[in-house]
Each structure stands twice: as C-alpha cells, then as structure tokens.
Amino acid sequence: MSSDDRWSAQRYNTNASFVYSSQYTSPTLNLLAPRPGERILDLGCGSGDLTIDSLLPAVLPGGSIVGLDSSSSLLSKARQNLSSSSTSSNDKSSISWIECDGHDLASLGKDGQFDAVFSNAALHWMKRDPQRVVNGVYGLLKPGGRFIGEMGGALNMVGVRSTLHAVLANHGVDANKVDPWFFPTPEVYRAILEKAGFRVESCDLVPRLTPLPTGLRGWLETFAFAFLDALPSSADRKAVIDEVCRRVEVDMKHDVGDGGEGKWTVMYVRLRFKAWKE
Template identity: 40%
Template sequence: MAVRYDTPSLMRWNARAYDSSFGYVSAHGAPLIELLDPQPGERILDLGCGTGVLTADIAARGTTVLGMDGSAAMIEVALRHHPGLDFIVGDGANFRLLDTYDAVFSNAALHWMGRDPDAVIRCVRTALAPGGRFVAEMGGAGNCAALTSAMMTAWREHGLREPDLPWYFPTPAEYATRLEKCGFTVRLLEYFDRPTPLDECQNGAADWVRMFAGHLLDDVPAETVEPLLRRVNELAAPALRRESGWVADYVRLRFAAVRA
C-alpha cells in the first residue's frame, strides 16, 4: 500500500455520509467501467476517486490502479476500505506522476475541477502513454438546473448574496473542443438526462445541498440555515418531488478520448 500525501486536502467532504446516502454516485459508474473496458495488466489512474468504490471495481478486472483525490478525508476512507490498493491525495489540475498510464478514468469528478479545465486535461495527457484512453463522465450543461435555481432563489429571498456554485457543467461542444485542443481524439461523446432518485435523502434537495454544497452554508447565519434549506425544498419540490420520492435532475456528459 502506498500513501503519499502530496498535496493538502483541497476540499471538505463528509466521506461517511457520501457512501451511506450518496452511494448512487458510484453505483451509476458501472456503464463507464464497461466503456473503459479495463484489460488485465493495464495501468489505470482513477481521477477524483472519492472513497475508491469504482477504483476497486477496476482493480478487480486485473489491472493496477492508482486512485487520486483532492480530499484527504475521501482518501483515508478509500485506504481503510480497500487495503492493498494505492491511493494518493492530489489535485487533478496540478499533478505529475512518475509512471505513465494506459488509461485515465474519472466518474462524477471533472465538474468539480472547473477552475482550470484545460490544466486538468493537460495533466491527464501527461499521465497517459501514447494511445492511452481518457474515459470519463461528468455533469454536463443544465445539470441539476432545478436544484441550483431553487438554491439561488432561496438565498436571494433570505437576503443573502447568491452563492458562487462550485461546479463546471460544460456543453458537449465545449468539452470536446478542449479535449481536441489539448491533443486528444474524441472517439465517443454522449450527453443525456439521467434523472437520479435520491432514495437515501429523506430531506430531499436539502440533503443534497448539505452534501454537495455544504461549504456554501458556512457563510449563512446559523439561525438561517434550516429555514433556507426548507425553502430550497419548497422551491425544488414541484420539479423534483414525485410520489416515489425525490429525483435529482442530473444531466451527464460521458466521453472516451484517446491521446493523439
């Protein structure tokens, strides 16, 4: 087991709640692993690996995998749950590894790396051997539009400045252009709605905000947090609440590209 804390934790994540209530994120990664089609003996980097659920699935195909994540909390859980696999804390926009990889895989993580998407793609390219694959899924343009619009309105109604949302949800054309400019050939690019049941979120949109945008609540006066989140639920409910429960309005961008 190799642990190298190369960079300090970039983000604050509740890794335990992530696995217990938001396990759907990695559960939805199975088709992406099929697209990756990992072969025994290949070296694969899982970028933004979180708690390592998919990293372990890729390793089970007989590959050698390194999981990298910007959150030390996520990596600590990954190491505990998957002893024998290699994980590292690292920034997707600023890393250089000693080895080169046959493929870089990334599920539900690239949209968190929007500060400098080209830097991320450049780092991935450097990590790949010639002909290496970059296979990923991320939020695409319009992802969680009802959720984020409910947030904006609720913040405004409570007299708060609209929050700076931390995500980057590009259009297919935009991301394909970035990939091509950075030296990739795009082999497949899909852009699709994926309504996602929030089965474990009894508090619906409010639970989603706490998990994925919890840091935005740091600037909210303590006594305002609960009413604010209740209002997010009220505003989001008409679009996202069904008889069966809450369903988030996810839109995904999935691609497979090859290092030219």
C-alpha cells in the same frame, strides 16, 4: 483532514451511494473496458468503492490502480474500504492512493505512465481551470492511452442549481462567486479535449432521472457545501435548505402520502466521453 476539506465520507456514503453504484457506472466502465495488466488512474476516486470493486479486479493479474482525490476524508475512507475488503493481500498491493488536486496532475510527472485515466462524477468539481486538468491527464497517458469519464453536463441538477442561486440572493450572497460546478456542453468539453491533443471518439449528454435515497436535503448537505458555507450561521444554512426544498418539491417530490412523506427524484444530466492520446 485538512482545514479546507469540506467533504464528509459518512455523508457521501449515506446520501449519495448511487454515485458509484453499478446501475449508474456500468456504461462508463464498459466504455473504459479495462484489461488485465493495465495501469489506470482513477481521477477523483472518492471513497474508493468503484476503484476497489470494479477497476482493480479488471486489471488483475499484473495490473495496478492509482486512486487520486483531493479530499483526505474520502481517501481515508478509501483506505479503510480496501483494508476491510475481501481482496487478497497481494492484490491490495496493486492499489495506491494519492491526495492531489486534479489541477495539479503535472506534479505527478509527464512520462506517460498510465494506459488509461478514468473519472466518474469528479471532473465537474474541477472548475478553476478545466483545460489544465485535461492537459495534465494528457501528460500522464502513454501514447495510445485513453481518457474515459462521466461528469455533470449542461442542465445537470436543473431547477435545484438555479433555486440555490435565487435563495442565496435573498440572503445577500452572490452565488455565482461560490458555485463550485462546471457543467459543460459536449461542444465545450470536446474543444477542451482537442486543445490538449486528444482525438475524441465520443462526447455526449446522457439525461438520467436519479432517485435520492435521503431526499434533496441529504443531497444538499452532501454536495452544496460551497453555497451553504457562504452563509453566516447554521440557522441561515438550515433556512436555505428548507427554502430550496420547498420551492422545488412540486417538480421533484412524488408519491406523497398523508404523512407528508415522499420520494425525491432529480434530473441528472451526465456528460460521458472517450478520447485517445495519439
């Protein structure tokens, strides 16, 4: 694992398996409508669960999938998942994995090698230059190719994000400098797609109440590492997690029994889109 890779495949699979569950990914996969024989790039494939279980079977026979992610930890887990899957050896050869930052897609070439680029819950992490990411996608697609994705949109994790900023400020940290997320409105992302040359078929916000299997603490430990790493000690990080959970539980923690246990539900707001390269 590279020294700057803060992802943990174990935490991701334990605390956030809903990210790649069929319950939440089927609408975007239906929008993609992959077909046998197609070559598809899974941009931000994570631990490869969706890549292996949903994308690969849809393009067989004759098709292939490339799973791309910037995290060596997640890609290592993806390779393990493929190796242990029931997929035949011949079909396993139809998946390849690439470790690459989504901002650097141009390094893969601009020869129109993919019928489609698909992305689930990854583009909002590519904050440094979203236009560069989309331009890179455009270059990788064949004429007539499509770009389908779902990412965090405006108001995603509302309440949790603002509370992180407030609590970090009390610890002397300017959260604006470390916040890793790009949660655009449909108008903003449509403009980015169109500037790259895409014809946008749809681009909409989809609010989604999302239960957290290990509570907000597990979610913060999995996804809020950019905020937590700005703090000087593990004690400070624990204190921030405790304070964020305490502040937002009145809205997000439900069915609390005598023992204090309860179920956490947060408001995910997804931006789902489909665009074409003409």
